[in-house]
Amino acid sequence: xxxxEIPGGVTAALGFHAAGVHAGIKKSKKPDVAIIFSEVPxxxxxxxxxxxxxxxxxxxxxxxxxxxxxxxxxVNSGNANACTGRTGEExxxxxxxxxxxxxxxxxxxxxxxxxxxxxxxxxRDIIKTGIKKAAANLSRxxxxxxARAILTTDKFSKEIAIQAEFGDALITVGGICKGSGMxxxxxxxxxxxxxxxxxxxxxxxxxxxxxxxDKTFNMVTVDGDTSTNDMAIILANGKxxxxxxxxxxxxxxxxxxxxxxxxxxxxxxxxxDGEGASKLLEVQVxxxxxxxxxxxxxxxxxxxxLVKSAVFGEDANWGRILCAVGYSGANIDxxxxxxxxxxxxxxxxxxxxxxxxxFNEENAKKILQEKEIKIIIDLHQGKExxxxxxxxxxxxxxxxxxxxxx
Amino acid sequence: xxxxEIPGGVTAALGFHAAGVHAGIKKSKKPDVAIIFSEVPxxxxxxxxxxxxxxxxxxxxxxxxxxxxxxxxxVNSGNANACTGRTGEExxxxxxxxxxxxxxxxxxxxxxxxxxxxxxxxxRDIIKTGIKKAAANLSRxxxxxxARAILTTDKFSKEIAIQAEFGDALITVGGICKGSGMxxxxxxxxxxxxxxxxxxxxxxxxxxxxxxxDKTFNMVTVDGDTSTNDMAIILANGKxxxxxxxxxxxxxxxxxxxxxxxxxxxxxxxxxDGEGASKLLEVQVxxxxxxxxxxxxxxxxxxxxLVKSAVFGEDANWGRILCAVGYSGANIDxxxxxxxxxxxxxxxxxxxxxxxxxFNEENAKKILQEKEIKIIIDLHQGKExxxxxxxxxxxxxxxxxxxxxx
Numbered sequence: 117x118x119x120x121e122i123p124g125g126v127t128a129a130l131g132f133h134a135a136g137v138h139a140g141i142k143k144s145k146k147p148d149v150a151i152i153f154s155e156v157p158x159x160x161x162x163x164x165x166x167x168x169x170x171x172x173x174x175x176x177x178x179x180x181x182x183x184x185x186x187x188x189x190x191v192n193s194g195n196a197n198a199c200t201g202r203t204g205e206e207x208x209x210x211x212x213x214x215x216x217x218x219x220x221x222x223x224x225x226x227x228x229x230x231x232x233x234x235x236x237x238x239x240r241d242i243i244k245t246g247i248k249k250a251a252a253n254l255s256r257x258x259x260x261x262x263a264r265a266i267l268t269t270d271k272f273s274k275e276i277a278i279q280a281e282f283g284d285a286l287i288t289v290g291g292i293c294k295g296s297g298m299x300x301x302x303x304x305x306x307x308x309x310x311x312x313x314x315x316x317x318x319x320x321x322x323x324x325x326x327x328x329x330d331k332t333f334n335m336v337t338v339d340g341d342t343s344t345n346d347m348a349i350i351l352a353n354g355k356x357x358x359x360x361x362x363x364x365x366x367x368x369x370x371x372x373x374x375x376x377x378x379x380x381x382x383x384x385x386x387x388x389d390g391e392g393a394s395k396l397l398e399v400q401v402x403x404x405x406x407x408x409x410x411x412x413x414x415x416x417x418x419x420x421x422l423v424k425s426a427v428f429g430e431d432a433n434w435g436r437i438l439c440a441v442g443y444s445g446a447n448i449d450x451x452x453x454x455x456x457x458x459x460x461x462x463x464x465x466x467x468x469x470x471x472x473x474x475f476n477e478e479n480a481k482k483i484l485q486e487k488e489i490k491i492i493i494d495l496h497q498g499k500e501x502x503x504x505x506x507x508x509x510x511x512x513x514x515x516x517x518x519x520x521x522x
Numbered sequence: 523x524x525x526x527e528i529p530g531g532v533t534a535a536l537g538f539h540a541a542g543v544h545a546g547i548k549k550s551k552k553p554d555v556a557i558i559f560s561e562v563p564x565x566x567x568x569x570x571x572x573x574x575x576x577x578x579x580x581x582x583x584x585x586x587x588x589x590x591x592x593x594x595x596x597v598n599s600g601n602a603n604a605c606t607g608r609t610g611e612e613x614x615x616x617x618x619x620x621x622x623x624x625x626x627x628x629x630x631x632x633x634x635x636x637x638x639x640x641x642x643x644x645x646r647d648i649i650k651t652g653i654k655k656a657a658a659n660l661s662r663x664x665x666x667x668x669a670r671a672i673l674t675t676d677k678f679s680k681e682i683a684i685q686a687e688f689g690d691a692l693i694t695v696g697g698i699c700k701g702s703g704m705x706x707x708x709x710x711x712x713x714x715x716x717x718x719x720x721x722x723x724x725x726x727x728x729x730x731x732x733x734x735x736d737k738t739f740n741m742v743t744v745d746g747d748t749s750t751n752d753m754a755i756i757l758a759n760g761k762x763x764x765x766x767x768x769x770x771x772x773x774x775x776x777x778x779x780x781x782x783x784x785x786x787x788x789x790x791x792x793x794x795d796g797e798g799a800s801k802l803l804e805v806q807v808x809x810x811x812x813x814x815x816x817x818x819x820x821x822x823x824x825x826x827x828l829v830k831s832a833v834f835g836e837d838a839n840w841g842r843i844l845c846a847v848g849y850s851g852a853n854i855d856x857x858x859x860x861x862x863x864x865x866x867x868x869x870x871x872x873x874x875x876x877x878x879x880x881f882n883e884e885n886a887k888k889i890l891q892e893k894e895i896k897i898i899i900d901l902h903q904g905k906e907x908x909x910x911x912x913x914x915x916x917x918x919x920x921x922x923x924x925x926x927x928x
Contacts, residue, residue, distance in 0.1 A: 166849070167845065167848040167849045168847075168848040168849070168854055168856055169844055169845055169847065169848030169849075169856040169876070170848075170856075196841075198841065198845075199841055199844055199856075199873070199876055199877055199878060200877060200878075201857075201875065201876070201877040233841070234839075234841025234842065234844070234845060235840060235841035235844075235873070235877070235878035236878070342845075342848075342849035343845060344845050344848060421827070421919075425919075425920055428920065433640075434641060435602075435604065435605055435639070435640025435641040435750075436640065438575055438605055438640070438641075439573065439575055439604075439640060439748075439749060439750050441574075441575070442573040442574040442575030442576075442748075442750060443572070443573045443574070443575075443748035448574055450574055450575040450576075450605075451607075467605070467641070469607065470575070470605055470607070471605055471606060471607040471641070472605060472606075472641035472642070509920055510920060511917045511920050511921070513827075513831075513920070514831055514834065514915055514916060514917050514919070514920060515917070
């Protein structure tokens with residue numbers, strides 16, 4: 117499949133408009149309310165946090181997604197509307213009503229999403245004004261504004277769009293996301309909004325976003341905390357005019373690949389922008405007995421505070437990598453594990469048969485001095501693989517999180 | 523039961539001698555080889571790391587413990603003898619042989635233990651000389667020397683001893699441990715050596731140390747990494763002359779309490795001395811449906827990088843606490859959770875019914891400024907409880923771990 121990256125992010129696909137505005141939820145002047153709008157009702161799919169403590173907008177939006185149709189997503193940053201009781205639930209419902217009124221659509225077709233501080237009520241007057249302002253600012257070029265309005269401690273906005281031909285139809289898939297802290301496998305404080313002009317049946321769309329999230333967002337870890345607010349939502353409005361993709365469609369696998377690609381690119385941006393991160397860490401586990409084993413091992417290594425600290429210190433401490441594989445819960449034989457370090461500067465095998473090698477320390481150091489580091493672990497046990505993404509653990513992570521609330 | 527704390531640590535109990543000497547495994551002048559010796563063969567019990575990657579001394583000592591009798595423990599710090607293949611396994615065996623020769627005991631009665639850097643061969647000539655020197659230095663007052671010789675990045679040595687009367691007999695239980703980094707539930711880089719002059723049957727002794735470890739060492743978390751080298755070993759040499767404790771002994775529960783007490787005190791010292799820690803964090807979960815649920819919730823909160831960073835920043839961010847309870851896997855109802863902060867400066871309820879309260883920020887700040895912070899979580903679901911210990915996440919943690927190996 118030939119995939120072309122194009123600009124436009126979440127508004128790259130036909131029929132999508134977006135806006136991001138400053139309403140005043142954040143103390144700074146940064147944008148904090150976003151709306152993503154489809155000209156026509158779209159099929160919707162979504163995956164949500166597995167935390168037992170679910171924020172009000174998560175509870176609200178799960179019901180919208182379950183019905184399969186949505187036309188707009190309204191998002192605020194600066195306040196998570198989590199642990200806010202009945203009042204918070206009412207606020208989430210009001211956000212949908214206000215957005216529906218401004219956009220002239222059904223309130224049942226509005227997905228609501230929030231991110232930010234937990235446990236404080238979202239000020240209704242501010243969010244109402246913000247929604248009005250965002251609705252008035254919607255445009256076909258608003259993707260980047262929306263991308264910026266959903267950020268919290270993120271250092272940069274995250275967006276991507278790609279195109280591919282499905283027979284006669286030109287299909288676009290685009291997306292934005294926010295992450296930074298609390299990113300961990302199984303949907304952590306991570307919001308991702310994907311749009312496509314493909315026509316896709318709702319159950320297939322749901323399965324597609326779930327598959328993609330399992331391989332991408334759920335394989336990103338920053339600090340091991342799983343948030344109350346995460347969601348990844350996909351809207352498919354059919355504007356591209358392709359024959360609707362169902363389970364038997366010849367384009368189903370191609371569509372899955374496109375969504376995977378968009379989610380993978382966003383996931384890597386999430387990891388790169390982990391709180392305080394100075395390096396992107398990619399952990400690739402090969403030749404595991406099962407995909408589950410490969411995922412467990414990759415996630416354990418990418419999550420290890422000791423590995424992450426060593427990557428920050430550019431120290432080829434392969435023992436910590438092997439140790440994390442050992443406690444990951446993956447079915448492994450310690451005596452067959454092989455470990456490589458790799459980056460733009462080269463590659464070096466640092467361990468094999470579960471034991472350290474007399475490797476070239478200078479080369480290893482050079483590899484670790486790069487911004488993007490890959491740890492490749494060959495388990496020599498089976499044929500399955502998985503990749504996890506993370507970042508190094510730095511002084512800045514501690515600084516950012518020591519006093520976030522006040 | 524009346525328990526008296528006494529000095530002497532691991533040599534407080536009758537018939538135990540110890541030494542800690544500098545052999546040269548560590549680059550510094552600090553002691554790095556310890557021997558703990560019983561005048562007579564003792565019953566032995568022990569628990570070991572659950573990491574699939576087990577260091578050579580762990581594999582060796584598991585076999586010794588399985589046979590139920592030991593007379594000496596030889597320990598080195600500075601090198602973990604982990605991921606060192608067959609050569610490392612031979613070195614562990616040689617350590618037992620050399621110690622047995624110097625002490626005039628059976629090599630099958632020697633427990634071997636190592637801690638430090640992973641993946642480098644332990645220099646045999648140095649360890650051999652160290653064992654000789656330690657054996658020559660054994661004394662009834664050597665407990666503290668041994669306590670210091672097993673440390674790695676620890677800031678202080680950890681020892682405790684207590685006495686209680688079992689009928690006519692005066693029973694002493696003492697212990698030392700080392701911890702610092704990589705401390706996590708289920709035996710993380712943690713060595714603990716407990717000695718007692720009680721007479722206890724081996725299977726009972728094994729069950730006693732397992733019970734104690736589950737409630738104490740396995741509830742301590744510093745960074746979530748589980749090491750390759752952990753062990754907690756108990757020797758009982760019967761020198762106190764009590765009728766041997768078996769399953770039906772009226773003193774069994776009293777003995778369990780003494781071992782629990784020693785392990786709990788050592789566990790708290792471990793947490794307090796977590797790498798880079800500036801505060802001790804105690805997380806108490808009450809009224810859970812099961813003890814398992816209580817443990818899961820307590821460990822998740824004590825392990826959360828976000829909670830730990832907030833404690834470092836003295837920020838009453840209860841939302842992160844509730845969030846960690848939510849993803850802990852414990853069976854909870856988010857809407858009944860109540861959270862208190864407590865320290866020597868007072869206590870403050872910060873959340874109830876799963877929602878934040880308008881609490882006294884000034885009081886909360888004062889509570890969090892103390893060195894020992896308690897988070898009390900009432901789940902209002904059942905009757906079971908558990909406590910976990912941890913520490914805050916600081917700049918120093920990152921500093922210590924960014925370049926430990928080189």
